[in-house]
Ligand SMILES: Nc1ncnc2c1ncn2[C@@H]1O[C@H](COP(=O)(O)OP(=O)(O)O)[C@@H](O)[C@H]1O
């Protein structure tokens with residue numbers, strides 16, 4: 001085998017690998033019509049020379065907030081020059097200077113001057129361009145919670161929303177995004193900011209399993225060759241992503257499973273590929289959930305993991321009897337613990353005819369034990385009587 005054939009990638013199962021990058025802007029945005037309409041409604045007055053409205057976009061991670069704004073902005077850019085949409089990633093740009101430099105580059109189409117009296121010069125450059133074009137500025141502050149942490153949120157909002165007073169330009173709009181549901185971006189604004197900041201709340205709910213499946217089916221169609229993944233496996237991936245309430249997990253999982261099949265020189269993804277990819281991808285979320293557990297819940301969970309590894313009977317009653325020998329736990333709190341583990345998606349409680357419920361781990365038992373912070377040893381000698 002020559003080197004060129006060794007490295008040749010004609011074996012690939014990916015028609016277009018970019019489709020699985022997190023920066024990829026899908027051609028079709030599923031299930032976000034309502035949010036797109038709300039944002040369009042806020043922008044429309046700018047077409048008639050009036051000012052743009054502002055918005056606060058809220059929703060857990062992976063609910064399409066960034067994608068929705070980027071899609072809307074792309075369309076605006078294609079359709080009109082009366083609105084200048086600017087996207088700022090506040091994870092990267094948190095200081096006032098960094099944010100203004102980013103705005104300058106997008107408004108003026110060239111990097112901001114790097115000498116001189118920074119801020120004022122940059123602001124003036126932005127305003128001059130807007131003035132010349134008689135265009136309205138709309139700034140998306142994505143992940144704006146980073147500005148709050150950096151102490152620049154109020155200053156930037158105040159200055160951006162009042163740009164028009166000093167520079168004779170049209171009043172700007174701000175779309176502020178956060179994935180932190182505990183944070184109220186409007187309440188975080190100072191009274192002086194609130195007098196000019198009247199945002200519409202736009203909420204992004206997690207996608208349902210059906211919605212995730214549609215998004216993933218679309219991605220597979222665009223990014224993979226036909227027949228690489230079956231409907232059944234796509235459905236399984238959609239279920240995992242919906243359980244995790246994050247479509248990004250689905251996209252990563254799809255890519256991971258296909259890469260695994262490709263590495264083994266197979267033309268189709270098999271169930272094992274999905275299982276293996278899921279272990280790698282969902283492990284971090286398992287860990288973050290385990291951290292939130294009470295000591296009692298964690299102790300119970302690690303017993304469940306151990307028992308499951310040993311292949312023992314997993315009915316709720318049997319698990320209780322076994323747990324009782326190690327943990328000071330009564331029946332009531334046992335059921336409370338168990339229900340909580342099910343609620344947060346670590347175990348499923350599957351009804352079994354005549355046998356109550358079966359406790360089934362959603363994750364690999366070894367991963368669960370690791371997430372609980374215990375290393376499971378081979379079973380110690382114990383006087384456990386099986387309850388069946
Ligand atoms: N409605 C949708 N249709 C197609 N792809 C979507 C949709 N919503 C989200 N995605 C994809 O899911 C991923 C996460 O979306 P993103 O907009 O970054 O979420 P958020 O900003 O809410 O965290 C991206 O890869 C994006 O392309």
Ligand SMILES: [Mg+2]
Nearest residue numbers: 065066067142
């Ligand atoms: Mg985002």
